[in-house]
Amino acid sequence: MSTNKPDLKNKGDDAAGMDRREFLVTTAVVGGGMMLGLFSRPTASEASSLPVTAQPWYREATVPEINAWIAIAPDDTVTIRIGQTEIGTGVLTCNAMIIAEELQCDWSKVRTEYASANRDFKEKAPEWTLKVPGNGESDPGGAAPVELGPMTGVYRRMIIHSSGNIRESRYYLQLAGAEARERLLLAAANMWSVPVAELVAKDSLITHAKSKRKTTYGAIAARAATTQLPDPSQVKIKTPDKFTLCGTEQKNFDVPLKVTGEAIYGIDIRLPGMLYAAVKSCPVWGGDVKSHNADAIKGMPGVHSVVRLPYNELTKAVDFLSGGVAVVADSWWHAQKALDALPIEWDAGRGAGVSSKDLYDEHVMFAKQPGRMIVEEGNIDTGFGRAAKIVEATYSVPYSPRARMEPGNATVLVGDGRVDIWSGDQDPQGLLRNAAMITGINGANVYVHSTFQGGGYGSNGNGPQGEQAVLIANAVKGRPIKMLWSRDEDWGSGTKYRPMSVCILKAGLDANGYPIAMEVRHATAWDLGDMGTRGLASPPYWMPNYRLTIHRPMTHVPIGTRRGTGAAPNAFYLEGFIDELAHVAGKDPYMYRRELISRNPVGAKGGVGGFPHRDDFIRALDIAAKMSNWGSPLPEGWARGIAVDDRRRPSRTTSTICAEVHTIEVSKRGKLTLHRVDVAFEQGFAFMHPLSVRKQIEGQIAWGYDDTMYQATTLKDGRAVERNFDLFAVSRMNEYPRQVNIEFFKSKRWITGAGEEAIPTIPPAILNAVHKITGKRLRSIPLKDQDLSWG
Amino acid sequence: MCGGVVAGLVVVAASSVGAQGDPAAGQVVFDQKCASCHSVAADLTHGLLGPNLVGVVGRTAGTVAGWDFSAALKNSSTVWTEENLNKWLTDSTAFVPMAQMDLKVPSRIEREDVISYLKNLKPNESQKAK
């Protein structure tokens, strides 16, 4: 069952308790030698032929490798390497499907493991794979715009974020599978001295019908490994109409391990001689330790050492959010207890005393001052001058953490000239580079062994937990150090936040209630690319005069991405405001949106200020409205709210359109129940892994609901107030809507993704319905402290 | 409060907290937030990490038999009126510092619901224990 066999004679401070033959690392690595095939002994799971092992990290292939992605054993077992970590979106299975689709191997004999970030550091991708085939996003043989730029290592994009796995990786995964297939065919053709064109490859079998000869992938693999194509740039990838595996319902490989408790997450790593570290960083970000008294705890049970985590140029460069202290001990419980008893005085820095009210007021102030022009169409002042009615509203969202279930952790061993890291990290390549920077050891000698990950929801790694662990291990060399944040540390001090923002919207309506001018002033600290402008830069609602300005207050709160990214707050603002306008106009909000979207010209340009997806937006609205029986009677206290968004952004035309109708009830006391959600979701040309897309949407409903109802990080004295599940609520089974309907619609393009595209429409749809029932127009989330009572 | 209040006089609030609550919804809150520690078994057995709460509304804190309360709660002389329960559940260690229970229930509606649920518990009714 568990691959870690429990130690019956455990003495409490012996951190081993597992099968020593499996982890051969310590002596060899500490001694400076580099051992290949470190973890080569098969685990119990491998022996039982599950497609992925409980310890899913890379192993050097002991069988012929056709290319860096694919190794084939004599019995036809195909090992496929997966670049991104599995955070629950299904990449471990989906990316294997994409490769297997082209490879045309026996899917029942595919197993996956994580690719090696170290190998990616040392080895470049073949030059011919850097060119994206086809003619762009509207070509079934093409790809949605990729942003792979500097990711030219052999495993290309190992970061998982931005809903971008399929978008960014599909084409080169297809090329990898196709190239391998062609080399297997060529090897067989050479062996039999026949033209390749006469051979057929299917389900790991190569047949030559003419001579009635056949061979298996396993039998020909060694030959294929040394057979090169004369011109690999001629390799073509399949178009979706040729797919036989992609797009079918396939169960996820990791599920059987996750229902038995076998799957190893970063927090589960156990190694001989391992010590544990608990960390506290200054809860006011940007601050540091003023003083601490290690002597006070030296005598506490199991304490090994105390390590200072500085906040200096180096640690800032690797994403530390403040300075702190780590206690290293023989168990995590001992470490955390000693840490809690450790006297620490903080120097809070410039964030001291800041409250979220202060920050909100500052955002409002900034929004009212001149900002940076992003879009100016027509002349809004003229438009306002001609308007029959002016509507103005101020919306806002709070700071929001990612709030993963698995608290930040990493296990690191810094040996003589080598670093090994065990971690579930959204950015293993970034972690490798940062580890090299911290230790001064060349990246070629830094190894990241990827584990399963208990939630992602962010980007750029999950915060500096990996980097902190490296720093501590660098101070306590020669022993593996497992650094684990307490929940309090993870949610309160360690993570970055989706920023608070304030949006002032103003519209001038004509006599029919349609906008002839709109001004949007968005105050947000979000300086990551175009986060603050996404969606708002190109509203789908046509109006002749439009202006968007961005206003940037600077705060000490660390900002990062979070599931939904810029689209989440921006769609909340736009979809809430457009609903207000519909109400003022006395028109149905679905028809009002439909009318305004249909006023866009056909063939509108993309990018800032343009809007090219008119017809598909209308389709999405129509499908969602029909699914939900929009307009049909509901009991008293019930209502439907509608919203549409596609997470579009100025820098690329492709997106994923999603329209949702939320059917809610609000009791007179003000208790909200979400009864039913209807989702119309764009499929584009094809999904690769429809089961996971469906799961993602189902899950995003809970996520968006929580954002709407409960979740915020507020600040008091410069620090996060909500540090655990008591104040930061996560809804449970009983609040999940009893009815969820999802309908996919095809369109003539490759979409951006499905990991977060159903989120932005949720808060506005719910708040729009709240208004219908209560008459209260609420313009900020979460709702938990607001009074929804009515009647 | 005017200066003429006599110590020990119980002032009844105009509308009690639990009166607005929905006991059925309160049972859900109890199951989610309280049941991992407390019990509402009809036979008055205590929970794993907290005392049995049947009859708690109106009881003096720290007095129910068979439970090892913290000194803080025993010495608090708090009576579990609905209003005090409401404050306790808002932030337990702010209301009684050094109490063992460290919980915050920020939702007014949830507090009203669970207080109304507890109010309606009777010792001789069998409860659906978790």
Place this chain on the structure above:
Amino acid sequence: MAFTLLVNNIPYAVDVEPDTPLLWVLRDSIGLTGTKYGCGIGQCGACTVLINGLAVRSCSLPVSRAMATPITTIEGLSADGTHPVQLAWKEFDVPQCGYCQSGQILAAAALLQKTPNPTDEDIDRQMTNACRCGTYHRIRQAIHRAARMRA
């Protein structure tokens, strides 16, 4: 202090302070890592184990109070992943990141033991574990399926 814990029908000798939460004894002393740490204050359920068939949050239970009562962790629910709840979980492909799922599965097993034919209301009341990936939709379906399998 020396304790003997009976976990998945196996006696384990451990030597830890009596107030060490059972969760950390299971994970770090014994090496059963299927039970997860999510919050440490009994509010999320990732640490759920079964004690005498009841779902208990092991992060809040001092190990001294867990002696001599049979403890079941996710590893002990079945020998090979064939408990009806586990089979149903696989049929509906319930887990996403999977971190909360050990607790969810044990809570579901406890629910079905007590209430073999749960209604949606029963499920709402008894399944209080948090899931950040939002797998509730499939959990509900899988519980109904597991109930039918057990029948």
